[in-house]
Amino acid sequence: MSSVSVVIPCYKYGHYLADCVSSVLDEQPGLDVRVLIIDDCSPDDSAEAALALAAKDPRIEVRVHAVNKGHIATYNEGLLEWADGDYTVLLSADDRLTPGALTRAVALLDAHPEVGFAYGHPIHFQHGSPLPPARTELRGTTVFPGQWWLARRFKEAHGCITSPEVVVRTALQREVGGYDPELPHAGDVEMWMRLASRADVGYLRGVDQAYYRKHGNNMSATEFGGQMDDLRQNKVAYDAVLSGCAEHLQNRAKLADTVNRKLARIALRRAVRAYDRGRTDVVPEADLIAFAAECWPNYRALPEYKGLLLRRAIGAKAMPYLQPLVLTAVVSKVRERLWWRSWRLRGI
Incomplete structure (x- = not known):
């Protein structure tokens, strides 16, 4: 037994x-x-x-x-x-x-x-x-x-x-x-x-x-002032595995790139959601961007950062009301790209 x-x-x-x-x-x-x-x-x-x-x-x-x-x-x-x-x-x-x-x-x-x-x-x-x-x-x-x-x-x-x-x-x-x-x-x-x-x-x-x-x-620490805490803790956790388990890991460099890029995208996504939900006054946008830069120096090329720039241009007050229109436009653009890609793959 x-x-x-x-x-x-x-x-x-x-x-x-x-x-x-x-x-x-x-x-x-x-x-x-x-x-x-x-x-x-x-x-x-x-x-x-x-x-x-x-x-x-x-x-x-x-x-x-x-x-x-x-x-x-x-x-x-x-x-x-x-x-x-x-x-x-x-x-x-x-x-x-x-x-x-x-x-x-x-x-x-x-x-x-x-x-x-x-x-x-x-x-x-x-x-x-x-x-x-x-x-x-x-x-x-x-x-x-x-x-x-x-x-x-x-x-x-x-x-x-x-x-x-x-x-x-x-x-x-x-x-x-x-x-x-x-x-x-x-x-x-x-x-x-x-x-x-x-x-x-x-x-x-x-x-x-x-x-x-x-x-x-x-309760989750990701609300309001705690937006950064879990991101930093997660990064430390993954860094600890990369260093402490190095001899047991396959493709360690690839793992490091993968997780750091993902963490950067998550941070930027939270900044984007702050505009969508009208919470820019409580979500630390500057800290989230700084964290993204720490994880992925080329963060400005990420789609989430481009989405953040768009929301800045629209403005924090208007964005919660215009979010459905913005999302519809983004989805339409993605569908258009996929359609053209499918035609190119067919050789037309």
């Missing part, structure tokens, strides 16, 4: 713990599962809630920090110092697994020793709303070559994983080490890529593997 070590860091989320732990211990048949709850010096009764759960079930252990160590140190304590099962899961106390999630992921990992971690689709739901139904009938599995999956992440400049839906092979987790304290907001993105640089990646098709709770404490 395969074993799974589940690390549940907790800070002021004690009221979620019972549901989180139940999803791990009561809904994952056929596995030897143990849980470690680490309370990071919560100022409320979270530690007491954790200890009460442990008193009822010997599969649960609890550690309570005397001082707050932060989420990265807490993650690494559980993953590197405690976890000793065949596989490891890092699950926030406010999230939960779907029925059979670990059973499905472990079956894939058992069948494919070359796979370093497996994941599936997460359900994002709003706190206070009823829990949406989960798909639990597996339609199949896919094993992606690690280097191919890694190249996709560099092409999209996006991690594609929320976090609770991932099950990692413990031996590989120990090999690559813990989360980087220099990446407090993008450490998970860097971790998945670091793992993929050394092993293949498994995907569970047609099922939901975890619930991710959305509430005020985990």
Whole structure:
């Protein structure tokens, strides 16, 4: 029977713990599962809630920090110092697994020793709303070559994983080490890529593997003043992979060019959207352009920059009203170019 070590860091989320732990211990048949709850010096009764759960079930252990160590140190304590099962899961106390999630992921990992971690689709739901139904009938599995999956992440400049839906092979987790304290907001993105640089990646098709709770404490940092934070963190994360995993990467130079060009385009796109949505007063356009220039010196040649110049000419006040006309004109121009290209390819 395969074993799974589940690390549940907790800070002021004690009221979620019972549901989180139940999803791990009561809904994952056929596995030897143990849980470690680490309370990071919560100022409320979270530690007491954790200890009460442990008193009822010997599969649960609890550690309570005397001082707050932060989420990265807490993650690494559980993953590197405690976890000793065949596989490891890092699950926030406010999230939960779907029925059979670990059973499905472990079956894939058992069948494919070359796979370093497996994941599936997460359900994002709003706190206070009823829990949406989960798909639990597996339609199949896919094993992606690690280097191919890694190249996709560099092409999209996006991690594609929320976090609770991932099950990692413990031996590989120990090999690559813990989360980087220099990446407090993008450490998970860097971790998945670091793992993929050394092993293949498994995907569970047609099922939901975890619930991710959305509430005020985990809202995206891309709104208003935080427009730059996630971009900078992502760049640091990709740079960390390029430097720290260099010996494991194929076409490192191409990966660097690909992700930097994509990050520049994302930054410029945000500046463009500020005009479209009437938010130029709160979106840091100058900072976004400076970031784009840092990533891709030839940023002025990118289509997003040309779109930004057009919106500047129209003006911030008029653009939200004229956006449909501008988009229609752009689409028509693209269609015209594609039409002429198709004729040239036919030799006419």
